Amino acid sequence: MPKQASVNIENKIAGLLKRNNLSITDSRKKILHLFLEQTGALAHGDIEKRAGEKFDRVTVYRTLQTFVDKGIIHTIPTADNSIRYALCKDECAGGHHHDHHIHFVCHKCNNTYCLDDVVTPEIKLPKGYSAEHVEVVVDGICKNCR
Amino acid sequence: MPKQASVNIENKIAGLLKRNNLSITDSRKKILHLFLEQTGALAHGDIEKRAGEKFDRVTVYRTLQTFVDKGIIHTIPTADNSIRYALCKDECAGGHHHDHHIHFVCHKCNNTYCLDDVVTPEIKLPKGYSAEHVEVVVDGICKNCR
C-alpha cells in the first residue's frame, strides 16, 4: 500500500508538471512533495528547512515563482509579511484561480490551512466599487490545537 | 479656514500621541499627517517617499512599529508581500483592535482603502476551529478609477 500510494503521488506530480509544460526536475518534484504531504501552507523558509539542505535557496525562489505563475500554487496573504503558499485545487491550474475558499491561520501551531469547504461570502460593497477577488483569512485555534 | 483645519489636525495628532503615552516628535507628527491627509493605506515605501527625505529609514520602521503596538494604526495583509498600514478608528486605540471592517485594494490605482461601513461577515468554520479575527481583503476597481 505505501508503494501504491507513493506511485500515485509520483504520477500526480508528473502530471501536474507536464500539464503545465514544465520539465520534471528533482527540485520541482521535491517541492511539490512537500505541498502534497501536508495539509497546511508553506512559507519560503519552511520549504528550505524541510527540503533538507538539498537545493539552493535561489532554486526555491524560482520554483515557487514558476508554480505561482502556472497556477499550481497560490499565495496566502498574512499580516506579518510572511508569504505562504498552498496548492491550488485542480480546477484552478492554468493561471486562472477560482479558489473561493478561505484561509485559516492557527496562532498556536502557526500553521495555515486552506479550508476548501468554506466558501467566501458575498461582500456587499459601497456604490462605485467593483470586486474581482475576495480573500478571507481567519485566525484562531485550529482543530488540532484546541 | 485652512488655518482652522490645520489646527484641528494638529490637535488631533497631539491628542492621539498623548493618549498613548508617546512623546510628540516631528517624525511622529509628520507620519500621522500622512495618514490623516488621505483615505488609503500606506506602505513603508510610500511613507519614506512622501515624507520627502526628511527622516531616517530606521525612524520610519520604528515609528510604524510603535504605532502598531499602540493600536494607532493596523496592518493590512496583501498577497504581494507589501505590508500596508492604515489608521485605526478611535475605538480601537489602546492595543485592542475592533476593526471589523474590510479592506479594498484597487488594482488600477493600487490604493488600499478601509471600507469602514462594510462589516466583515460571519464565517462558519468546520467543527473544531475557533475564530478570533476575520480579515477580508477585496480587490477590484475603486470608485475613483472606474
Added chain:
DNA sequence: GTAACTGCAAAATATTTGCATCCTT
C-alpha cells in the same frame, strides 16, 4: 535632569540577477 526618541553605521536577512554548467526532452 531623565527618559525617550532619533540618526548613523553596521549587521543580519531576504530577494534578485548573471552566467557557466548540467539535465530534461
Added chain:
DNA sequence: AAGGATGCAAATATTTTGCAGTTAC
C-alpha cells in the same frame, strides 16, 4: 542537440540592532 533549469557568486533590497547624541517633558 537545444532549451530549460540549477547552482554559485555577487549585486540589491529590506529589516534589525547598537550606540551616541538630541529632544520632549
